[in-house]
Amino acid sequence: VHRPNSGDQGLHAAPLDPVTDRGVDEFEAIDGLRARFERAARARVPNGPIPPPGELWIGDDAAVVAPTGQAPLVLATDLVVGGVHVDLELCSPSDIGYKAMMVTVSDLAAMGARPDYALLSMAAPAGTDLDALGQGVAEAAAVCGCVVVGGDLSAGAVLVVSMAVAGSLDPADHPGADLGADAGSGGTGLTRSGARPGDALVVTGPLGASAAGLRLLRHGRPGQGDDGRFDALSQAYRRPTARVAEGRLARRCGATAAVDVSDGLLADVGHLLDASGVGAALFDIPAAAGATTEEAQGGGEEYELVIATPDPEGMAAAFRGEGLRPFHIIGRCTDRPGERLLDGRPIETTGWRHRF
Amino acid sequence: VHRPNSGDQGLHAAPLDPVTDRGVDEFEAIDGLRARFERAARARVPNGPIPPPGELWIGDDAAVVAPTGQAPLVLATDLVVGGVHVDLELCSPSDIGYKAMMVTVSDLAAMGARPDYALLSMAAPAGTDLDALGQGVAEAAAVCGCVVVGGDLSAGAVLVVSMAVAGSLDPADHPGADLGADAGSGGTGLTRSGARPGDALVVTGPLGASAAGLRLLRHGRPGQGDDGRFDALSQAYRRPTARVAEGRLARRCGATAAVDVSDGLLADVGHLLDASGVGAALFDIPAAAGATTEEAQGGGEEYELVIATPDPEGMAAAFRGEGLRPFHIIGRCTDRPGERLLDGRPIETTGWRHRF
Numbered sequence: 001v002h003r004p005n006s007g008d009q010g011l012h013a014a015p016l017d018p019v020t021d022r023g024v025d026e027f028e029a030i031d032g033l034r035a036r037f038e039r040a041a042r043a044r045v046p047n048g049p050i051p052p053p054g055e056l057w058i059g060d061d062a063a064v065v066a067p068t069g070q071a072p073l074v075l076a077t078d079l080v081v082g083g084v085h086v087d088l089e090l091c092s093p094s095d096i097g098y099k100a101m102m103v104t105v106s107d108l109a110a111m112g113a114r115p116d117y118a119l120l121s122m123a124a125p126a127g128t129d130l131d132a133l134g135q136g137v138a139e140a141a142a143v144c145g146c147v148v149v150g151g152d153l154s155a156g157a158v159l160v161v162s163m164a165v166a167g168s169l170d171p172a173d174h175p176g177a178d179l180g181a182d183a184g185s186g187g188t189g190l191t192r193s194g195a196r197p198g199d200a201l202v203v204t205g206p207l208g209a210s211a212a213g214l215r216l217l218r219h220g221r222p223g224q225g226d227d228g229r230f231d232a233l234s235q236a237y238r239r240p241t242a243r244v245a246e247g248r249l250a251r252r253c254g255a256t257a258a259v260d261v262s263d264g265l266l267a268d269v270g271h272l273l274d275a276s277g278v279g280a281a282l283f284d285i286p287a288a289a290g291a292t293t294e295e296a297q298g299g300g301e302e303y304e305l306v307i308a309t310p311d312p313e314g315m316a317a318a319f320r321g322e323g324l325r326p327f328h329i330i331g332r333c334t335d336r337p338g339e340r341l342l343d344g345r346p347i348e349t350t351g352w353r354h355r356f
Numbered sequence: 357v358h359r360p361n362s363g364d365q366g367l368h369a370a371p372l373d374p375v376t377d378r379g380v381d382e383f384e385a386i387d388g389l390r391a392r393f394e395r396a397a398r399a400r401v402p403n404g405p406i407p408p409p410g411e412l413w414i415g416d417d418a419a420v421v422a423p424t425g426q427a428p429l430v431l432a433t434d435l436v437v438g439g440v441h442v443d444l445e446l447c448s449p450s451d452i453g454y455k456a457m458m459v460t461v462s463d464l465a466a467m468g469a470r471p472d473y474a475l476l477s478m479a480a481p482a483g484t485d486l487d488a489l490g491q492g493v494a495e496a497a498a499v500c501g502c503v504v505v506g507g508d509l510s511a512g513a514v515l516v517v518s519m520a521v522a523g524s525l526d527p528a529d530h531p532g533a534d535l536g537a538d539a540g541s542g543g544t545g546l547t548r549s550g551a552r553p554g555d556a557l558v559v560t561g562p563l564g565a566s567a568a569g570l571r572l573l574r575h576g577r578p579g580q581g582d583d584g585r586f587d588a589l590s591q592a593y594r595r596p597t598a599r600v601a602e603g604r605l606a607r608r609c610g611a612t613a614a615v616d617v618s619d620g621l622l623a624d625v626g627h628l629l630d631a632s633g634v635g636a637a638l639f640d641i642p643a644a645a646g647a648t649t650e651e652a653q654g655g656g657e658e659y660e661l662v663i664a665t666p667d668p669e670g671m672a673a674a675f676r677g678e679g680l681r682p683f684h685i686i687g688r689c690t691d692r693p694g695e696r697l698l699d700g701r702p703i704e705t706t707g708w709r710h711r712f
Contacts, residue, residue: 024483026509033476035491037504040494042502051505063505065473067524077475077520081512084479107698117421119433121439121477121518128712134389138396145400148393149407149419149431155380155711156437157514162477164433164520169422303464316485323598354510356484 014122014316023355034058056188060275061110061260062167074189075221076288082159084302094131095238096161097136103161105144107301110260111189112251113144113167115244118158120163123156133161134219175254190250195257195276195308197335200327202312202327204246207265208291210259211299219261229290233268236288242307249322261302265315266347269306269331270340276308279339282347289348297342306309308333379711380424390414412544417466417616419543430523430545432463438515441657442680446573449485451594452517453492459618460519461500462598462659466616468607469523471502471600472585474518478570479512486488489517500600531610546606549665550598551613553691558668560602560660564620564647567655569593572646585646592644596659602680606663609671617658622703623664631665635695638687638703647696654699664689 002100023225037058038050039066051057054072056064062076080100082088105115120137122128131154141148146165195201213233244262250258258273265285289298309315312329319326340347393414393479394406399462407413410428412420418432436456438444445562447455461471476493486509502521502602535618551557599616606614615628621641629636665671668685675682696703 024486029486030509032487033507033509036487036494037497040498041503043498044503055505057503057505058405058507063473065505065522067427067472068710071423073473073522074431075473075475075520075522077477077506077518078519079479079510079512080480080509081510081516083513083562110554116423117418117419117431118427119520121520123435123437123514123516124712126712129712130380130385131388131392134392138392142394142399146412147397147400149411149413149421150433151389151414152406152434152518153386153389154435154437155415155440156435156516157439158516159511160437160479160512160514160516160518160520162433162435162473162508162516162518162520164431164477164518166421166522168430198695243370251652257422277401288663356482 007167014042025355029356030058049295053108053145053340054188056191060191061107062113064111072096072106072169072188074111074113074169075164076104077162077164078104078107078261080161083207084209088159090214092237093132095135096138096159098140098239100161100163101116101137101144102240102242102303104165105140105146105244105248108165109166109242109244109247110258110305111191112169112173112258113189114248114278115144115165115167116132117166118146118148118163120148120151120161122151122162123154123158123160125157125159126155128159130307149194151157172247173252175281176254185237190247190255190258192257192259192272192275195272195278195333196310197278199256199308199310200312200331201269201280201282201308201333202226202309202329203286204243204253204267205259205325206286206296206328207261207302207304208287208295208299209233209288210240210301211295212288215295233288237301240301243305245322246305246319246324249318249324250315252310253309253318254307254311257308259306261304261306262300264298265302265306266297273333273340274310277337279319279336280331280339281334283343284328285330286328296310336339369630375460380712381546398636410544412475412547419464419537420467428525428530428544429518429632430464430467430469433518433520434458434460434463436517438487440622444515446570447594449488450491450492453489454595456517456519457493457496457500458596458598458659459677461496461502461600462616462618464521464613465600466521466535466605466661467547468525468529468614469545469679470526470604471500471521471523474502474504474685475521475523476504476507476517477519478507479514479516481508481513481515482511484515486702493507500598500650526604529604529608531608546603546614547614548615548628548631551628551634551689552666553634553689555612555664555666555689556668557625557638557687557689558663558665558685559617560599560623560663560683561681562642562652562684563617563649563660564655565592565644566596566657568644568647571651573580588645589644592626596657597696598659599661602661602675605674605678605680606661606671609665609674610667611663611665611671612663615662617660617662618656620654620656621658621662622653628662628664629689632689633693635690635692636687636697636698637690637697640684640698641686642684
């Protein structure tokens with residue numbers, strides 16, 4: 001389960017902001033649903049642990065299931081809702097399609113998985129340019145090497161685009177595959193829960209571009225001469241990139257954990273640390289050119305990956321070798337669970353939450 | 357791609373009816389999207405036919421993909437949209453969850469596939485009882501032997517519940533598995549396109565119950581003494597049943613084609629006949645107790661299966677042997693493509709279409 005958003009709470013204008021003080025918190029709701037679905041799974045898994053050994057269900061970036069005798073299957077779904085995740089005034093239909101595909105693939109990227117097959121499920125008001133929307137989905141699918149094999153289309157009062165993606169854990173990406181070790185087992189991919197004290201935390205790119213792009217789009221173009229930056233930042237908001245190659249290579253390099261930056265860097269690092277039962281001392285969080293420190297630390301919808309690795313030097317060399325952008329070291333895991341330091345000072349790591 | 361609906365056009369009250377004379381027809385939109393997605397697939401499949409041999413993409417009840425060296429994977433997604441597919445005044449949140457799961461599984465049932473893993477993607481307005489909705493999803497999943505392994509949850513102005521299901525083609529269901537023939541290949545399941553002249557057309561149960569249930573729910577309970585019928589019909593609308601066992605057994609018995617009755621019997625039979633390039637002479641369409649002839653022929657959201665088989669007697673014996681309800685023979689395929697006869701008279705086979 002993954003929670004996309006269009007920036008931290010402060011970035012939402014009032015009419016787009018579904019947060020209220022009343023109602024059920026998103027994470028509480030998910031915990032309740034998870035318990036229900038695990039109980040219901042007894043119909044299929046009468047004995048033994050749920051999920052079965054080697055499987056991951058609700059709670060990480062994507063689910064990993066292992067059909068008997070088959071390679072593991074990585075499954076994820078994400079929603080883009082008009083007026084919540086995308087401001088329909090600021091994004092074209094093609095941008096929305098592109099984004100819906102990318103944010104879902106990003107969940108697989110954060111597992112070190114390869115996206116293979118996608119389904120598009122969409123409710124759209126009359127007058128929606130479905131062809132342009134489909135063009136955006138198709139462009140993103142081509143970039144990700146994923147194919148759209150089915151879908152469902154309905155009338156609806158509000159635009160809702162849901163993608164589901166099925167992917168795989170390439171045995172060639174298995175840690176140690178280079179060394180001739182047993183690469184037959186796909187494992188469960190790069191979970192959120194494997195980080196260990198001493199691991200470096202890295203991020204695959206500078207942050208805050210998406211939030212800064214949304215800010216600029218809302219408040220108009222900057223002055224003369226800033227068009228290049230405006231275009232780059234607005235593109236980061238409208239057409240994010242899932243870091244598939246980075247996730248796969250990190251897994252191959254023996255990274256211990258990963259998460260994508262969808263709720264905001266500090267929030268998502270918090271998810272990884274909580275799941276791994278470690279603390280962290282963070283520093284030097286890289287801001288994209290034109291983004292504020294607040295946007296870099298708290299802006300969501302980035303889709304860069306945060307990766308924990310015991311061997312940042314080796315991974316850096318591998319990134320260079322594959323021609324990927326260099327990543328940024330932003331901290332180190334500590335053996336004090338709950339510890340959250342930024343530049344030596346304790347911080348909160350909460351982010352965007354939907355309320356119902 | 358599958359098009360759920362809440363009955364034929366005549367059954368929609370005005371505020372629920374998204375059909376207009378303007379805009380793009382659903383099937384035209386799907387054809388356009390299909391062409392786009394197939395072109396984009398060249399990024400992954402540079403040479404050879406698209407879809408690759410042994411795969412089915414957009415156009416049948418579900419997609420069938422065949423990852424290298426793995427058993428075929430059957431994928432489908434469906435939407436339930438508040439105010440379009442479900443009248444929120446007539447269905448509880450738990451009914452909506454139940455229905456969303458069942459209508460998606462029904463697409464797999466129509467392929468003779470087994471549902472394995474489901475993802476729940478949901479946009480919900482504040483105040484939605486997510487726990488009750490999840491309970492309905494969990495109940496339906498348990499009935500289908502499917503497990504919910506992930507999802508996404510968002511705020512949204514309108515309730516939209518999208519499910520995606522991944523399933524498999526059990527080698528034991530392969531035609532000829534009983535005879536010791538090659539049961540290793542999963543094939544592409546029970547498509548819409550395999551019916552041949554002379555095949556019998558059968559339906560797994562009487563029809564019109566869902567449409568009649570909607571009618572009764574809209575116009576109030578019948579008089580004294582009809583409570584049993586009211587309950588049965590309203591339940592058919594609120595909590596349909598996917599015919600998974602029937603689809604799997606039909607495949608095992610060598611059925612040639614199948615489709616689920618989601619758009620209305622005549623419309624869905626039309627889809628099967630068009631895909632198979634055959635005609636049909638229909639007769640004796642069974643109406644559920646309390647349903648009108650029009651509801652039986654045109655009411656959607658039934659989720660009974662229409663199956664084409666060269667051996668209805670053998671299949672009937674197999675259904676008896678497994679303790680399944682007897683199916684109804686409703687016609688025979690002819691060698692005149694485009695021929696559509698009902699009780700000897702030519703008919704139109706159009707059904708519900710969303711417009712955009």
